[in-house]
Amino acid sequence: xxxxxxxxxxxxxxxxxxxxxxxxxxxxxAPYGRHQQAGWGPTLxxxxxxxxxxxxxxxxxxxxxxxxxAPGTLALTGFSLWLFHYGYRSFIYPVRAQITxxxxxxxxxLLAITFNIVNATFNxxxxxxxxxxxxxxxxxxxxxxxxxxLFGMGxxxxxxxxxxxxxxxxxxxxxxxxxxxxxxxxHRWVSSPNYLGELIxxxxxxxxxxxxxxxxxxxxTGANLIPRAIANRAWYKTTFTDYPGHRTALIPFLF
Ligand SMILES: NC(=O)c1ccc[n+]([C@@H]2O[C@H](COP(=O)([O-])OP(=O)(O)OC[C@H]3O[C@@H](n4cnc5c(N)ncnc54)[C@H](OP(=O)(O)O)[C@@H]3O)[C@@H](O)[C@H]2O)c1
Numbered sequence: 001x002x003x004x005x006x007x008x009x010x011x012x013x014x015x016x017x018x019x020x021x022x023x024x025x026x027x028x029x030a031p032y033g034r035h036q037q038a039g040w041g042p043t044l045x046x047x048x049x050x051x052x053x054x055x056x057x058x059x060x061x062x063x064x065x066x067x068x069x070a071p072g073t074l075a076l077t078g079f080s081l082w083l084f085h086y087g088y089r090s091f092i093y094p095v096r097a098q099i100t101x102x103x104x105x106x107x108x109x110l111l112a113i114t115f116n117i118v119n120a121t122f123n124x125x126x127x128x129x130x131x132x133x134x135x136x137x138x139x140x141x142x143x144x145x146x147x148x149x150l151f152g153m154g155x156x157x158x159x160x161x162x163x164x165x166x167x168x169x170x171x172x173x174x175x176x177x178x179x180x181x182x183x184x185x186x187h188r189w190v191s192s193p194n195y196l197g198e199l200i201x202x203x204x205x206x207x208x209x210x211x212x213x214x215x216x217x218x219x220x221t222g223a224n225l226i227p228r229a230i231a232n233r234a235w236y237k238t239t240f241t242d243y244p245g246h247r248t249a250l251i252p253f254l255f
Contacts, residue, residue, distance in 0.1 A: 003130050003212045011212040014122065018216070018223040025227035032104045034179060034235055035228075043103035050094035050104075053112040057120040058086040064124030072136025075127040078209045081151055082123070085201070088155075093162065098169035101177050119217055126213035135211075147208030154201025160185050161194035181240050188244075189252035191233035195225040196250050226250065 003011075029035040032046070061082050065071070071079070138144065164184045169177075186193030202221045206214040233249040248255055 003126060007126065007130060007212050010122065011216055014118070015216050015219050018220045021220075022223035022227060025224065026230075029231045030108060030224075030228065032108050033102075035231060036103075036105070040105035040107055042106045044106055044109060046099040046102035046104045047094045047097070049109040049112075050097070050099075051090055053109055053116060054086055054090040054094075056113050057116040058083065058090050060117055060120035061086070061124045064121070064128050068128035071128050072131060073138040074136055074209065075131060077138050078123075078127045078205070078214075081205060081208075082120075085155065088159070096166060097162075098166055099177075115220070119213075119220065122213040123217060126211045127209065131211065143210070144208050147204045147206070147210075150204025150207065151201050152204070154197045154199065154204055157186060157197030157200060158194040159197070161187060161197055165194070179239065181236070181243055186252070189247060190229075191236050191247055191249050192225070192229040195229045199225060199250075 031037050031040045032049075061079065065079055068075070164182050164187055167184075168180045168182055186196065190196060199218075199221055202214075202218045206218040208214075229250040233247065236243045236247075237245075
């Protein structure tokens with residue numbers, strides 16, 4: 001890794017916060033989507049919230065790219081993957097999601113925006129300013145190829161899993177806010193395959209880029225999504241009496 005020595009304290013503090021966040025989310029369900037409840041203050045339309053939350057990640061990273069000078073091939077690859085993911089998540093996902101009548105607490109959106117700004121700043125600085133010499137060049141060794149493969153596989157999994165959920169609502173005569181049991185793709189084995197895909201994707205990114213910022217992003221993704229996957233499975237089981245008992249939360253047959 002080419003990180004400067006003072007990136008370590010930043011990493012440790014930021015990753016420590018992820019651990020605290022993980023512990024809190026094991027007891028408090030982030031109040032959006034199926035876990036939304038009254039009493040979390042003002043709300044905004046869910047579609048607007050997703051564009052704002054994810055779009056800032058795209059803007060910060062793009063700003064740092066333009067501020068950099070002659071980024072190496074590794075930085076350019078990381079930047080391309082970032083644009084690919086956040087282009088989808090900021091603009092395509094919110095437009096296609098069946099959430100027209102949904103809202104999101106402003107507090108949740110502000111917390112997500114704060115996280116995305118810090119995360120994109122950390123990753124952008126590490127990609128464009130902290131990778132000296134050889135560390136800035138993409139090497140096509142086994143680890144990098146595995147990283148690229150996992151990124152592509154993870155993206156495909158969460159793309160398809162989100163699509164299965166979307167079709168549950170678009171297949172009814174009028175778009176609704178109702179929930180059904182999904183029975184296609186990886187949904188047949190786990191309750192939250194979209195989260196599994198996202199985790200695999202950012203594991204691939206961390207393997208490929210291999211700096212502290214990328215690894216901290218992977219840890220943060222787990223801190224956010226593992227407790228929510230557990231909560232989603234519990235929600236399915238209490239909401240649908242016929243929910244298949246063999247479905248695990250996140251990893252088929254294991255967890
Ligand atoms: N990297 C990270 O830290 C992070 C954090 C959070 C989310 N994400 C990603 O963002 C995406 C969305 O996250 P999310 O937490 O909103 O995912 P989610 O709870 O699985 O919901 C995804 C979409 O499907 C709808 N939906 C979910 N279950 C449904 C069902 N049984 N029947 C019909 N519709 C259903 C939801 O509607 P409602 O909104 O009405 O529930 C929402 O529009 C995911 O791909 C996730 O991986 C990433």
